[in-house]
Ligand SMILES: Nc1ncnc2c1ncn2[C@@H]1O[C@H](COP(=O)(O)OP(=O)(O)O)[C@@H](O)[C@H]1O
């Protein structure tokens with residue numbers, strides 16, 4: 406019986422300066438896995454089982470789990486494309502907290518689509534899979550955005566093109582940077598955090614957004630870390646969303662005074678991230694955030710790098 410196991414990492418959406426168009430995959434430096442996993446096995450009929458530390462926070466009806474939606478969508482597309490299909494049973498290992506700002510739904514979606522594509526012999530190419538992933542992410546958050554699914558699937562830091570092919574391009578990353586992330590333990594719904602944003606932005610904000618994104622991409626390509634960090638401010642979402650994040654301003658003040666190069670909200674929060682030049686500063690910021698930003702036993706923090714690999718297959722235990 407064929408079994409496929411797939412892992413898809415956590416990610417930072419927006420990265421402060423690229424609302425909905427910029428994202429980065431995450432990998433803790435200590436090697437701890439930080440992402441959802443799926444195991445897919447040939448079966449008589451479709452069935453979803455959930456396991457893992459955050460499984461109990463998922464909707465109890467498997468039909469409302471995003472992984473089930475991914476399965477039906479994938480199978481429909483296979484049939485439309487003339488492929489033969491056979492049912493599978495899926496186990497989702499829900500390792501990422503829901504509503505955390507770490508691309509939790511994206512991680513489940515990417516693990517499911519990537520795993521199914523591998524299981525069925527890669528019927529779909531990268532861009533087609535990405536379009537499917539974005540579509541499903543849109544069903545959860547209320548609008549299609551690729552800033553979590555793209556880095557989660559492909560790894561690295563990715564910039565969305567707004568085109569069907571390529572959906573995304575990979576940016577160079579500053580290899581020296583450490584990315585501290587801290588999840589406070591509370592849940593913030595992405596769709597609610599989108600609804601509090603104004604539907605239009607003033608001209609001055611649009612000009613700042615465009616300038617920052619252009620300069621950031623230029624700085625990454627020329628390896629200018631100082632210039633890149635200098636434009637990592639969120640003029641679109643953070644001014645509104647930080648009211649949903651208790652302790653946000655204190656956390657930013659501490660991180661910046663401690664030598665962090667940038668600080669912001671990961672996705673729609675409540676996870677925050679700090680960019681640091683060296684491991685010592687990163688560990689000091691992580692320790693402070695652990696002691697002061699975390700609000701309950703679900704919270705955690707990690708010092709991370711941006712991995713070049715995104716979703717991957719894992720060895721199946723016999
Ligand atoms: N496999 C899944 N992973 C995460 N959320 C899921 C999953 N299946 C269904 N959901 C539902 O989707 C919504 C995800 O909320 P959202 O705030 O977008 O999470 P996140 O920002 O962590 O991706 C929640 O209502 C959750 O119950």
Ligand SMILES: N[C@@H](CCOP(=O)(O)O)C(=O)O
Pocket residue numbers: 418419424425426504505506507508509510550552553595598599642671672673674
């Ligand atoms: N660009 C999106 C990113 C949401 O990320 P999540 O991890 O909170 O789902 C947004 O800012 O709404």
